[in-house]
Amino acid sequence: MPFPSTFAEHFLHQMPFVFFVYDVPTQHVAYVNLAYERILGGHCDQVNEELPALLARVHPDDYEHAVDCWQRWRAGRLQESFELHLLTPDGADQWLSVTPHQLAEAATGQQVGGLVQDITTTKVALWHSDKYNSKKNTTLEILSHDLAGPLALLQQMSDYFHDAAAPLQNPELMHMIEQMRVLCRDSVNLIRDFVDHEFLDSVNVELKCERIDLVEKVRLIMEEYQASAAALDKHFVFTPEVALLYVEIDQNKFMQAIGNLLSNSLKFTPDGGTITLRIAHKPGVAIVTVADTGVGIPAAVQAGLFEKFTRARRPGLRGERSTGLGMSIIKAIVELHQGRIYFHSQEGEGTVFTVELPLPDESAAAPLPK
Template sequence: MTLNSTAFTFPLALAEKADLVFFSYDLATKHFTYLNPAFEKVWHTSRQSIRQNPLQLFKTVHSEDKLHVQGAYLDLRNGVLVEPIEFRIQVRHHPVRWISLKALLQEEPEAIMGYCQDITGQKEYTDYLNKFSDKKNAVLNILSHDLAGPLANIESLSYLLAHDLEEGKVQEAQYLLDIIRRSSQQGTLLIQEFLRQEFLEAMGTEVMKRRVDLVATIGTFLEEYQQTQQITGKTFHYLPGKETIYMELDDNKFIQVLNNLISNALKFTPDGGEISITLEEKEATVLIQVTDTGIGIPAQYHSTLFEKFTRARRPGMKGEPSVGLGMSIIKTIVEWHRGQIWFESQENQGTTFYMEIPKS
């Protein structure tokens, strides 16, 4: 489709390859004089059909947004500078999509020109963040309430335990220790279940990539683990290879991947072990390695490790539970980034997970 004399002069080479939808609409003939190829990807409709019947395009606007779009069109015709508008479209056999459109009025010859883009992913991501923010206080209230019971029990029982030990009541002390252990497990399981649920809910949004410094992002994330080395009994090493590595990444989801891999490494690495994260920048990709000195993965589980509810699920060395979903989620997120994940492991010699992700 080429521009005629009434169309806005676009940098055609750029417009023809752009992901944004560029358009020019002749108000005299009431026809589109230009639509770039990106239009067909967003609307799933041929440019030729819309050029022949422009009203067909308005029919795709969601019924609840038609008045909003009409009002913006009239404002534009009356010379009012219109800010970018957002509305939904519904194309047959396709889900509802959100569109952001920016248009300008050209006086001579009279035409409307502009661009639009599919912002469905951004809208869903923003909704998720808002939901998370609104939920934060409620979650903290729930956790503080539900953890108050086990923690109060532990505090009270600790005083009784100290008293019994002073008086040499070993059997009574052992009984109190069992209660303290059960109360601690109750609180721990509550937190683990909450974190697992939050991780699974995060899977409901699209990948939202942005340019990030992977070295700094992972470094900030690992600080929390490095500060708990005395508690976990493991030593953490971070070997980025370079001071900065920039790439296009959904850093929130990718940190979930690392968190899950490190969580597994903690479960299956004995006290005194080591966990290392290594980054290697290549020409078009970045290779991330997570290595532990743990007990390894038995060979019979290698082929099914990334399956949902895999038979490879097993409790950690200290009895930590597993539902068998973690590795499946990790693989999904890596693939969403058009990356690959694989591993090498031998029993009693540790495990290394490799993830190679395109930089753009």
């Protein structure tokens, strides 16, 4: 296609990302710059012959996503950039960011243009960062439980010592026991404050949503808990009803909310109990449930559970302190994702929390292999 100057053409060829123009009626690429050869390994003069093979490289998980984006792009309803997962000819993963454009001279929508950037390095770095951030949050929860438990037990013992030693009327002994009580109490609170601080900060940060496989991300959290099941004296069960389920979420925030639900179950489930996390879906909705066989929530305080500084706040079975803010923040995070959270609880039997998230229009769940 013609350009206004050789300078413009030279500029386009030096761009670090692919620029292309596609003619819809003839279904062929009218122009592509040299970045196509660097980023996608093709040949500019053979781009139309290579196009079917290039489209075949779209990862199976992203095929419906790609079709949906293309249909909205052609109809002029796609303004934002989107990501695509490809497989290179040697089987490696490649991630592209595609920025759609409607060309001004193609008022009837007969031509579309776009920019394609290789973001593989960034995606891999973010994947590792998110993976270890999730692992860090889960590890903090597990460690806080492991550390707070013995200290809470020592605090209870010191209460017993205090009462038993009172008749002795020994001021020095009573002072030492009181120091033990204060030290244990402050240490337990310090551990919980350290973990809670990270969670409390998360709701104040702007959402950065991305398309992720919810099953994979939740599985990573549950694997950490399952690896520590013996030390925590709990059974952790993960039951996804689908092999993969793509959602648009802020991964760090949403995984922190799920992690906090698991932490609450951990605090209120006696030793030997079971905590189960399920993932399912129905038309247009992803469903995550966290169920436990714990002590349940008293009926009298259930109505205000999601309120700030709720009356439902209470120490855990090992004396873990509650700020009364955790459930309100979980609810806020879920609602920021246009979702909803609700629960069912019976004292002495346990609690089930259910989180529902809207699915992107093109999202499809893959069945579990048989």
